[in-house]
Amino acid sequence: xxxxxxxxxxxxxxxxxxxxxxxxxxxxxxxxxxxxxxxxxxxxxxxxxxxxxxxxxxxxxxxxxxxxxxxxxxxxxxxxxxxxxxxxxxxxxxxxxxxxxxxxxxxxxxxx
Amino acid sequence: xxxxxxxxxxxxxxxxxxxxxxxxxxxxxxxxxxxxxxxxxxxxxxxxxxxxxxxxxxxxxxxxxxxxxxxxxxxxxxxxxxxxxxxxxxxxxxxxxxxxxxxxxxxxxxxx
Numbered sequence: 001x002x003x004x005x006x007x008x009x010x011x012x013x014x015x016x017x018x019x020x021x022x023x024x025x026x027x028x029x030x031x032x033x034x035x036x037x038x039x040x041x042x043x044x045x046x047x048x049x050x051x052x053x054x055x056x057x058x059x060x061x062x063x064x065x066x067x068x069x070x071x072x073x074x075x076x077x078x079x080x081x082x083x084x085x086x087x088x089x090x091x092x093x094x095x096x097x098x099x100x101x102x103x104x105x106x107x108x109x110x111x112x
Numbered sequence: 113x114x115x116x117x118x119x120x121x122x123x124x125x126x127x128x129x130x131x132x133x134x135x136x137x138x139x140x141x142x143x144x145x146x147x148x149x150x151x152x153x154x155x156x157x158x159x160x161x162x163x164x165x166x167x168x169x170x171x172x173x174x175x176x177x178x179x180x181x182x183x184x185x186x187x188x189x190x191x192x193x194x195x196x197x198x199x200x201x202x203x204x205x206x207x208x209x210x211x212x213x214x215x216x217x218x219x220x221x222x223x224x
Binding site: 003004031033035041042043044045048056091093095097098100101102103104105106 | 116148153154155156157158161202204208209210211212213214215216217
């Protein structure tokens with residue numbers, strides 16, 4: 001069974017550009033989470049989808065970030081326009097109901 | 113607000129020696145507690161979790177953790193460390209399900 005897959009693994013963009021991160025959860029997992037780790041800081045919660053609905057987006061830093069999960073399958077996280085402070089590792093996780101969350105390898109985003 | 117403190121940023125132990133990684137949390141209710149590990153180039157992997165019941169929890173790879181409510185601690189232990197245990201370890205508390213608040217992480221180095 002495939003795990004949680006994230007694309008790309010690395011992305012380097014210039015300040016002001018747009019970047020879209022993708023997460024493919026484990027098949028059948030209704031719950032999908034996005035987290036972010038800024039350099040040297042804790043991993044922080046961004047938002048939680050249940051199927052295609054945003055259950056909790058309390059961790060989204062500002063309106064430059066847009067997350068979608070069309071059809072309740074894969075999810076995208078768009079940053080537009082990117083700022084220097086957006087650099088970090090973005091993790092996606094998925095789970096069935098309240099059971100164990102499985103994390104992807106993360107996308108390392110560098111904004112220069 | 114919930115918070116997790118991992119006081120040790122780096123720990124170095126000799127192969128075969130015992131290990132204890134510290135974790136303290138702040139949470140109003142009975143917490144869901146987790147330990148995750150991230151090996152180089154890998155995603156976060158769940159080592160063990162505590163939801164209720166026995167306060168000594170056994171996990172994968174020979175790890176265990178003990179929940180001590182009076183000390184608000186959930187320290188991770190392993191009796192004999194292997195070189196392959198070198199990684200970064202994260203303690204986390206669950207607000208609900210898999211909405212997690214992470215500590216800053218502890219980097220474990222194993223010397224031969």
